[in-house]
Amino acid sequence: MPRVKRGTQHVKRRRNLLKKTKGMMWGRKSKIKLARTAALKAGKNAYIDRRRKKRTMRQLWTVRINAAVRPAGISYSRFIAALKEKNVALDRKVLSFLAKDHPAVFEAVLSKVASK
Numbered sequence: 001m002p003r004v005k006r007g008t009q010h011v012k013r014r015r016n017l018l019k020k021t022k023g024m025m026w027g028r029k030s031k032i033k034l035a036r037t038a039a040l041k042a043g044k045n046a047y048i049d050r051r052r053k054k055r056t057m058r059q060l061w062t063v064r065i066n067a068a069v070r071p072a073g074i075s076y077s078r079f080i081a082a083l084k085e086k087n088v089a090l091d092r093k094v095l096s097f098l099a100k101d102h103p104a105v106f107e108a109v110l111s112k113v114a115s116k
Helices: 007-020 032-072 076-085 092-101 103-114
Strands: none
Touching: 007 032, 032 076, 032 092, 032 103, 076 103, 092 103
């Protein structure tokens, strides 16, 4: 059986690894052994943070809605309960967007929900 030299594949694998760790500090950008662990850890953290981002965004929406309804003398939880009672099908993301970028529309929603 003839000898197979895999030099091109080996070089390609290392080159792609170093592309992933470009811009990192110390030996992680240039040393293969350090770059491999850094790339694995960076990928793991990227995966985790894609899920964490969803959590933090929902928290941000809650804070924005709460800040928008407080001047009307109502709490966030009472506002959400009133939305469900009146069958208003706006989710927190849309409500947050309205409170931030279209306060007049949010005020209309608030007055419709807050009225007894």
